[in-house]
Amino acid sequence: MSIVPPKAKIRCPMTRCKSIVIAGLIALGSLLPQTASAQITEGIAALVNDEPITxxxxxxxxxxxxxxxxxxxxxxxxxxxVQDQAIRGLVDEHLQLQAAAEYEIEISDEEILGSLEDLAVRNNATVDEIVTDLAASGVDVSTLRHQLEAEMAWQILVNGRFGSRIRISDQQIELVLERLAASASQPQFRIFEIFFEITTANGEEEAVQRVVGVMQQLQQGAPFPELARQFSDSSSAANGGDIGWIVASQLQPEVATIIPQLMQQYNASGGRGALSTPIRVPGGFMVVALVGARDGTTTLQYELTQITLPNASVNEDSQSELAAVSQGDLTCESAESAASGIEGAIVTPLGQISAGDLLPAIRDALEPLGPGENTGAIQTAAGLQTIIVCDRQIAGPGVPTRDDIEGQLRGQQLSLHSRRWLRDLRRESTIEIRN
Known part of the structure; x- marks a missing residue:
């Protein structure tokens, strides 16, 4: 089923519309400045494909x-x-729910309650405590329920439409593992992010306005994770912007370049944290917070088998035979039989060994190799040796499994499809923001 709402342009860009509800926010009581005292007649704030937002x-x-x-x-x-963000969020949610309705996707009350319970667990609270806190701030729980309903429906819709198209290959997973291996001893940083997407060719102004607003709220002491949940366009928003412990090389280059500056701020703060200024990245702007730093705690572990031709046994024939064996279909399992015809050759399973415990020359020879590959015949103090990689893996706290990496890569691709589809829905829909 295709979703092609009637095309029309947005009649009033959000960042240029006059205030439509601020004067009426006196009802928020202590959360609002005392100057907000005017009144407004209740009505329609926006229309999304003729569906009203009041x-x-x-x-x-x-x-x-x-x-x-x-x-x-x-x-x-x-x-x-805050109003601009509220309208933007509501418009997106209406688009998401309208698209879900076309595919007859409905979220039950039980599913919404389950999502509320998950939210409560993440905040070390109960659902009743969340409802009570919202009520104390003048927020009806139906507002949060509507937001959760849209999130769940959209997730099901995006997974259903794009999930079967996404294929994560072993090669992609291996590339991630290789990057982890290469950076095993590098410093690690705990990073939170807020991403502001530029959704249209002329949407940079809106993104800048959102960045400015969030930066002001951060400077006023608002919690970074809560702002990330409300304002970030990244898939990490669901986790409060937390992207975990990573090395600088895993960050976008524009972000990686400011890590030294953030570390200076972090150290000067006594480890309390550091906040970046807005960073222009492909597709939008990024604000990051550095909340932790540590030395590399992961290590590269090999399982190795070696064939050694002692110096006393090295001659022209044995050297040629070892070279031929090394260039053939040599594995850890076949090493014993493969070397049996080489006079004086010794086969030794080395078991598990850390890369840091290897001689530099051997470590360098092993660095580009994967399981089932070998170094070829290399000269060492013991004689000529061929070292076979039986297995290679990263060990240490927080090291992702292959399934973890596959899930992360899949999530990144789904997030990209989600943003593109929502951008298309905005462009193809009739959205009217009223003064």
Missing amino acids: TVDVRNRMRLIISSTGLGQLDEEALTR
Whole structure:
């Protein structure tokens, strides 16, 4: 089933619309600045393919954003930015739910409750405590339920449409493992991120406005993870922007270049953390927080078998025979039989050994090799040796399994498909933001 809503342009860009609900936010009480005292008639704040978003919807979403990010008194400019984010989020959710409806995807009350329970667990709370906290901030739980419903429906829709097309090859997984192996001894950093996507050719202004608003909220003390959940366009938003422990080479180059600067801030703060300025990256802007640093704790582990031709047994014939065996179909299992015809050759299973415990020359020879490959005949103090890689893996705390890596790569591709599809829906839909 195709989803092709009627094409039309957005009549009022979000970042240029006049305030439609700020004056009415006096109902938020202590969360709002005392200057917000004007009143407004309730009505329609926006239309998404003729489906209304009311001013009540917008105010409730603003309450949710303000409550979840822990913001206090806000001036009118800050409220305008929160309003823009509320409208943007509601528009996207309506587009997502409309697309889900075309595919007859419905989220049951039990599924929404399950999502609420997961949210409570992540926040070390119960569902009742979350509902009570929201009520204390003037937020009806239906606002959060609507957000969760859209997230779940969209996830099912994206998985259903693109999941079967995504194939993660063994080669892709091996490339990730190779990068991990190459960086095993490098310093590791605990990074949180907020990504602001530029969704259209002229959408940079909107992205900049969102960046400015979030930076101001961070400077006012709002928790980074909560802002990431509400504002980030990255798949890491669901985890509060947490991308875990990584090395600099795993980051986008534009982000990796500022790690030394962030480390200076981190050390100067006594390890409390460091915050970047906005970083221009392909497709948008990025803000990152460095919350931890440690020396490389992973090690490259080999399982090896070696064929040694002692110096006393090295001659022209034995040297040629060892070279021929090394160039053939040599494995750890076949080493004994393969070397049996070489006079004086000794086959030794070395078992598990750390790369750091190897002689530099041998470590360098093994570095480009994978399981089932060998170094060829190399000269060592013991004589001529061929070393076969039986297995190679990264060991240490937090090292991902192959399944973990496959899941991460799959998630990245699904996130890319999700952003592209939502961008297409925005472009093809009739979206009217009212003054």
